[in-house]
Amino acid sequence: MKPTDLKPGARVIIESHGGRDVVVGTFIRRVSRQPNRPAHSIIRVDDFAGLHGSDDLGDTPYPDYVVSRRVYPQPEKK
Template sequence: MKPTQLKPGQRVLITPLFGLKTPYHGTFIRRVPRQFGYPAYSIIRIADFAELDGSEDLGDTPFSDYAVVHQVQPLEARV
């Protein structure tokens, strides 16, 4: 799926490339456009990753466009 097709609040399924075979469920938060010297990326909130880096960590995880295309699938369609 293309990163630009994701809508904020949309639930997604993330399949890990290495290690665990169990997919993660996440919520797409936003897409950060590219800036000079930095590529574009998407922020996906994964509940399993929340509070790993302290009590204020929400589990927001950056995914490159390559990772979104190869690892992310939509769980629900947004209009």
């Protein structure tokens, strides 16, 4: 999926590098490219919340390369 297609608040599924594990998260925002820094997306991963203290929300940066290959929209529940 193209990183620019994601909308804030969209639920996404993120595959691991090997494709065996998946985690679910919420797209927060996309950070545009800056000089000497590539563009990336901030995704709040439910399983990562609280790992670094009680105020950790689980916000994780993912480069556009990873988002385009391993992030998929979560299907709507009926």
